[in-house]
Amino acid sequence: MNSPRVRLRADIEAMAPYRQGKPAAADAFKLSSNENPFEPLPAVLAAIAGATVNRYPDASAAELRGRLAEKYSVTPEQIHVGSGSVALLAQFIAAAASPGDEVMYSWRSFEAYPNLVTVAGATSVTVPNTADHRHDLPAMAAAVTDKTRVILVCSPNNPTGAIVTLDEFERFMALVPSTVLVLLDEAYIEFVSDPSAVRGIPLLTTYPNLVVLRTFSKAYGLAGLRVGYAIGAEYLMDAARAAAIPLSVIDHAQRAAIASLDYEDELFDRVAQISELRDSLWQALREQGWDIPRPHGNFLWLPTGADTAMAAAVFARNGIVVRALGDGVRVSVGESAAVDKLLTSSAEVVHNLR
Numbered sequence: 256m257n258s259p260r261v262r263l264r265a266d267i268e269a270m271a272p273y274r275q276g277k278p279a280a281a282d283a284f285k286l287s288s289n290e291n292p293f294e295p296l297p298a299v300l301a302a303i304a305g306a307t308v309n310r311y312p313d314a315s316a317a318e319l320r321g322r323l324a325e326k327y328s329v330t331p332e333q334i335h336v337g338s339g340s341v342a343l344l345a346q347f348i349a350a351a352a353s354p355g356d357e358v359m360y361s362w363r364s365f366e367a368y369p370n371l372v373t374v375a376g377a378t379s380v381t382v383p384n385t386a387d388h389r390h391d392l393p394a395m396a397a398a399v400t401d402k403t404r405v406i407l408v409c410s411p412n413n414p415t416g417a418i419v420t421l422d423e424f425e426r427f428m429a430l431v432p433s434t435v436l437v438l439l440d441e442a443y444i445e446f447v448s449d450p451s452a453v454r455g456i457p458l459l460t461t462y463p464n465l466v467v468l469r470t471f472s473k474a475y476g477l478a479g480l481r482v483g484y485a486i487g488a489e490y491l492m493d494a495a496r497a498a499a500i501p502l503s504v505i506d507h508a509q510r511a512a513i514a515s516l517d518y519e520d521e522l523f524d525r526v527a528q529i530s531e532l533r534d535s536l537w538q539a540l541r542e543q544g545w546d547i548p549r550p551h552g553n554f555l556w557l558p559t560g561a562d563t564a565m566a567a568a569v570f571a572r573n574g575i576v577v578r579a580l581g582d583g584v585r586v587s588v589g590e591s592a593a594v595d596k597l598l599t600s601s602a603e604v605v606h607n608l609r
């Protein structure tokens with residue numbers, strides 16, 4: 256006899272789990288997760304090797320918070336460390352939004368946002384990107400209701416690579432009620448060289464409802480260790496700390512992050528190399544006929560529309576795994592050995608677009 260199924264939440268059952276970029280075949284390039292292709296620095300490996308395993312990690316990540324507080328001239332209480340910025344996003348959304356409340360974000364943006372909002376039981380409100388793949392901040396400000404609790408702003412935006420400018424952001428913040436939490440997701444900020452781009456940390460004193468989210472996954476190359484941080488008002492960090500699953504930032508992650516701060520110059524040389532490669536790929540793509548805005552992260556966005564499946568198949572045939580996302584493909588930048596295959600693929604795709 257079949258026993259009745261456990262009663263689960265219908266919204267969770269209807270949800271697909273987070274979809275990771277496909278693992279690449281041994282001879283293929285995995286350019287689907289915006290990872291940093293560089294191996295860890297020896298000092299980072301040494302820090303990991305010295306990590307404690309039989310004891311629990313420091314739940315408050317005190318040393319790492321101290322280092323970040325020093326770096327950004329804020330208090331340690333204004334920093335909160337999580338197991339990746341995706342964990343921080345979940346904590347802040349859970350801390351601010353209940354069932355019936357709205358969480359707003361631009362779409363298309365980071366594919367984890369919709370699921371995190373659903374898990375919190377809140378309602379996603381999406382505002383379409385502009386035709387040139389940017390956040391439409393005036394439309395977002397106009398879409399605020401008395402149910403809006405959180406607004407996610409992603410700059411550079413994953414997957415389109417567009418930045419929000421400081422000017423746009425300040426005009427936006429002037430329109431958003433200060434009772435609404437604005438999460439500025441800066442996962443890729445270290446790759447930005449455009450001086451007009453918003454940088455959230457200097458704005459924290461002006462906008463007390465602003466929280467900046469950053470990660471060691473991208474520029475610092477620690478994606479596998481899961482460590483990110485938030486900066487903002489102490490009571491907001493306390494709320495996220497309360498909503499967090501305790502002890503999820505392991506000692507290896509805390510130590511590797513601290514070692515990475517010690518060797519930031521070397522790591523940022525790598526970031527500069529990746530950014531240079533990105534800019535030269537963007538130029539080459541434009542010469543191939545792609546009409547794409549300037550990318551600011553460690554990835555390129557090819558708006559392939561109805562031909563997205565075809566595009567992903569062409570890349571795959573040429574040994575490149577990309578992320579197909581509805582109306583475009585996103586290709587990570589950093590593997591200089593992949594450049595020829597990438598450009599051969601993109602030339603074939605642009606030639607075959609409908």
Ligand code: PMP
Pocket residue numbers: 288289338339340341342365409412413440442469470471472478481482483
């Ligand atoms: N925000 C954005 C925009 C991202 O693209 C990602 C990773 N793909 C994250 C947050 C989460 O990164 P992590 O959890 O590794 O810090």
